[in-house]
Amino acid sequence: MDQNNHQGWFGEAFVAVLAAAAGLQHAKPYPDLGIDLQVIRSHPDPALEARVELQVKAQRVDDPGNLGGAVTVRLEAHQYRRLTGRRQVPAYLVAVVVPRDRQNFAQASEQALRLNHSAYWVSLEHDPYTLGPEQKTLTVTVPTKNLLTTAVLHDLLDQVTSEGSLL
Template sequence: MLDQNNHQGKFGADYVRVLASAAGLIWSQDDVDLDAVDLCLKMPGRTMRGFSPRIDVQVKTVRKLDVGDGLINYSRLSHDQFNKLAGTDFTVPRYLFVVHVPPNTAQYADLSTYGLLLRHIGYYVSLSDRQPLSTSDPGRHIRVKIPLSNVLTVPSLRALVTGNVVFPVG
């Protein structure tokens, strides 16, 4: 059986995979994580944005959300991970996904006659408006603010991949 931290991380990535499948997207994963990309999500076929648009995502999980003023304060992104997500010099758009999970792994999923329930909820943010940090500090963690309105859903995931998402101002 997985230890709690690995179990939590795997569940977070699987949560995103399930949403991607529900959205009709294809997901893939590099065989080695060198670029702070956990999953690649792609819409197959021709779209308004071109042929098979895709996004790259870094998936993080938290047991307890730090929320204030309508924002999630996520402060566990390493300096290196931040630099690999921040800025605009990417061919493929990149996003940070933060999945809020229950503190007890036994509560991750529940099955009833109504269907399968995955707990709790995922959020997304683009760091394209932030500049990478110039000095390297491996021990430093960067605080990222994620609007509570940036919920990962089937429609929002499709909008991220097709480039039709509208980001809140502020």
């Protein structure tokens, strides 16, 4: 598998592992129309069920400890449009920072499985960038203060149930 496909697949698996660790479901929509994963909280009380959609982009870096406060992600125009505006199912951009050498994506031992390095998220609901009508790509900044964790996944789903549906 070429490196770009490998890192993209690993990025999605990285987020899926976080969802599983949080006790949440995840699903991969087919065909991929700009959303890579859905993270879902099922609950016996339908009012507490929630879903968010994620566009996952993996970025190779040399020094993950020195990101300068942000990760930049290049999106195609159709991917960006899929993440902007108020939606029935909230959508987020997730940047997964991976090692430059794909042999270092994960280390397994009898005590632990370590996935390298980290994931960050941002909402583009309020369309912070201007996309020209002929523009094909856009660079988006994802702040590293928005570390994606199991607790954050629950918080994003809690926001869905507290805000209610748009229907």
